[in-house]
Amino acid sequence: MNNPITVTPINHIEFPDLQEVWRSKGLLFYLVLRDLKVRFQQTAIGVLWIVLQPLIQLLIFYVIFGILVKIPTEGIPYPVFYMSGFIVWQLFFQIVNSSTYSLLGNIGIITKIYFPRLILPLSTTIGALIDFVIMFILLLVFLLANHYPITNRYLLLPVLVLLVMVYSLGVGLLFGALMVVFRDTKNLLGFILQVWMFVSPIIYPISIVPEEYRIVFYINPLTGFIDAFRWVFLGTQYLPSVRDLGVSSIVAIALLLAGMYAFRSMENRIADVM
Amino acid sequence: MSRLAVKVENVWKEYQIRHPFESPSTSLKEVLNKPFNWLIKNNNDGRSRREKEVFWALQDVSFEIEHGESVGIIGRNGAGKSTLLKLISRITRPSRGKLAIYERVNSLLEIGTGFNTELSGRDNVYLNGSFLGMSNQEIKSKFDEIVAFSEIEQFIDTPVKYYSSGMFVRLAFSIAVHLTPELLLLDEVLAVGDAGFQKKSQEKMKELILSGATIVFVSHNATAVKEICKRAIWLDHGAIHMDGQAALVVDKYSKSM
Numbered sequence: 001m002n003n004p005i006t007v008t009p010i011n012h013i014e015f016p017d018l019q020e021v022w023r024s025k026g027l028l029f030y031l032v033l034r035d036l037k038v039r040f041q042q043t044a045i046g047v048l049w050i051v052l053q054p055l056i057q058l059l060i061f062y063v064i065f066g067i068l069v070k071i072p073t074e075g076i077p078y079p080v081f082y083m084s085g086f087i088v089w090q091l092f093f094q095i096v097n098s099s100t101y102s103l104l105g106n107i108g109i110i111t112k113i114y115f116p117r118l119i120l121p122l123s124t125t126i127g128a129l130i131d132f133v134i135m136f137i138l139l140l141v142f143l144l145a146n147h148y149p150i151t152n153r154y155l156l157l158p159v160l161v162l163l164v165m166v167y168s169l170g171v172g173l174l175f176g177a178l179m180v181v182f183r184d185t186k187n188l189l190g191f192i193l194q195v196w197m198f199v200s201p202i203i204y205p206i207s208i209v210p211e212e213y214r215i216v217f218y219i220n221p222l223t224g225f226i227d228a229f230r231w232v233f234l235g236t237q238y239l240p241s242v243r244d245l246g247v248s249s250i251v252a253i254a255l256l257l258a259g260m261y262a263f264r265s266m267e268n269r270i271a272d273v274m
Numbered sequence: 275m276s277r278l279a280v281k282v283e284n285v286w287k288e289y290q291i292r293h294p295f296e297s298p299s300t301s302l303k304e305v306l307n308k309p310f311n312w313l314i315k316n317n318n319d320g321r322s323r324r325e326k327e328v329f330w331a332l333q334d335v336s337f338e339i340e341h342g343e344s345v346g347i348i349g350r351n352g353a354g355k356s357t358l359l360k361l362i363s364r365i366t367r368p369s370r371g372k373l374a375i376y377e378r379v380n381s382l383l384e385i386g387t388g389f390n391t392e393l394s395g396r397d398n399v400y401l402n403g404s405f406l407g408m409s410n411q412e413i414k415s416k417f418d419e420i421v422a423f424s425e426i427e428q429f430i431d432t433p434v435k436y437y438s439s440g441m442f443v444r445l446a447f448s449i450a451v452h453l454t455p456e457l458l459l460l461d462e463v464l465a466v467g468d469a470g471f472q473k474k475s476q477e478k479m480k481e482l483i484l485s486g487a488t489i490v491f492v493s494h495n496a497t498a499v500k501e502i503c504k505r506a507i508w509l510d511h512g513a514i515h516m517d518g519q520a521a522l523v524v525d526k527y528s529k530s531m
Contacts, residue, residue, distance in 0.1 A: 004281075004374040010367050027404040034401055038392045041433070112387045113405055114364040114379070271366045272289060 010268045016260050021116045031123035036130065050134045054090065058082060061203055071204050076234055080146050083139050084233040085202040085226045091132045091161070092168045092222060093193060098124035099172025100179055100189055103263075103270050110271060117267040118260070121176065125169050132161065143233060153232045159245075160232070164225050167252035173259030177266040201226055224248050278376050279457055279488040280339040280362060285371035287332040287357050287512075331357040333512040334371070341377065344489040346499030346520055348527050349509035355492045356461060358509070359383065362490060363459050377456035377488060380407055384461070386446030391435035395426060395445055398434055402449050416452045423478070424448035425471070444471055451478040457488045462495070496524045 040047060058079060065071045066078030073081040099121035103110065106120055140150075179185040200222045201209075209217055217223045224244060230236045332354045339345055347355045360366045361373060363381035388405040389398050399420055403413040421430050424444040426437075434442060483489055483502060493499050499506055499520060506523035508516040516523050 004376040007373040026410045030401045
């Protein structure tokens with residue numbers, strides 16, 4: 001018989017077996033389908049919820065920051081300005097949040113059956129992408145209503161979306177691994193994400209930040225990503241250079257690799273820790 | 275020599291004993307008290323962090339299983355039977371030693387793993403089937419058979435949350451017995467459903483065993499082991515006490531009780 005699978009004690013550094021993940025793509029498909037069906041079967045208006053929630057939030061932020069505070073948005077109508085940033089944030093938030101809980105949240109399955117555990121965060125990442133597409137359609141309606149044309153800049157969109165997904169999954173896997181060892185991560189995560197949202201230029205443009213502090217904001221890769229998305233949607237001045245995109249890609253990929261190592265070493269431990 | 279299915283070499287498995295109210299993982303408080311302790315952690319054998327109480331669930335266990343063998347694992351509570359099964363099914367890893375697995379594993383440590391009660395029976399057949407390692411085509415081609423066997427044709431598109439517990443178990447079991455395993459790991463899942471269904475499922479189970487698959491079967495029930503398996507391994511306190519012909523081992527085991 002061909003090569004056996006050998007099961008050995010846990011090494012400290014291991015990387016997920018990506019070939020094995022690929023072989024489990026059927027399971028991945030049914031997990032994505034399960035999450036979709038569960039969400040839409042339970043609620044009466046199903047798909048509308050994906051759109052309704054951000055719309056209500058948009059209304060609140062529009063009233064507070066657009067009408068009352070009058071945040072200067074370089075002449076861009078506040079709703080499209082906000083939504084073109086929020087769409088990035090929502091993708092990031094959903095992926096980070098769901099990947100963090102992917103190990104502990106599925107402990108009942110993990111202790112009963114073997115499958116490549118990476119499938120769990122991957123399935124919710126794909127789920128987040130589906131939400132992104134629905135939000136994107138909503139945003140397009142807003143953009144066209146405000147006479148923003150669809151330009152050839154949209155060609156860059158798939159690359160940007162992929163980058164945000166890679167980056168978010170990396171962050172989420174790191175948090176997920178951390179959660180197995182430090183249960184306090186659960187309490188910290190909500191707080192961290194809230195702060196994270198407000199230090200990212202979603203409800204305000206980066207231009208209102210004094211020049212000398214901007215570098216601090218750019219340490220957060222989301223700032224660059226949001227800038228790039230606004231450049232695509234709104235034709236803002238900021239133009240992502242090849243170099244900037246290159247740096248962001250390297251950071252995102254490095255984080256994903258680190259996240260995968262961390263996740264792998266924790267998935268080995270979790271069946272015993274519980 | 276015929277071909278190997280599983281080879282277990284000097285396997286040890288250690289668990290930490292948890293005390294009530296002690297969190298299973300490190301808490302923030304602990305880290306704040308001794309911020310650099312996690313750095314001093316050493317490997318499996320050494321003491322790490324705090325003095326921990328350990329329990330060796332398996333101690334230096336070695337054996338081989340050949341293709342097509344049916345092996346029963348018997349022993350008292352806490353003898354290490356389930357740990358052994360979890361190691362072969364790769365849910366957990368050994369603390370020392372190694373295992374080599376030469377065949378595709380289907381493990382049934384419980385039935386209905388991953389069932390989602392919001393979804394219909396149909397959806398759950400596909401979901402559970404893919405968790406058990408069946409391919410999409412495999413599930414599709416066996417779908418009608420699975421449903422017919424479970425006797426819930428009328429309700430296959432009803433959400434599982436409306437099923438009676440009997441219906442749930444029948445559907446879950448039906449998926450399990452329609453696997454085409456090379457190496458099947460079983461953890462006492464045989465007795466389910468009413469008398470009629472039990473009889474049917476036991477026959478199906480025997481069919482599976484006769485199909486030539488390798489079987490590793492963990493049970494408290496010595497009679498079931500004798501009936502199903504040719505060979506038995508008797509575990510006692512994490513070590514192999516006896517390994518041989520099922521009838522022989524089971525008789526000795528029953529006498530020792």
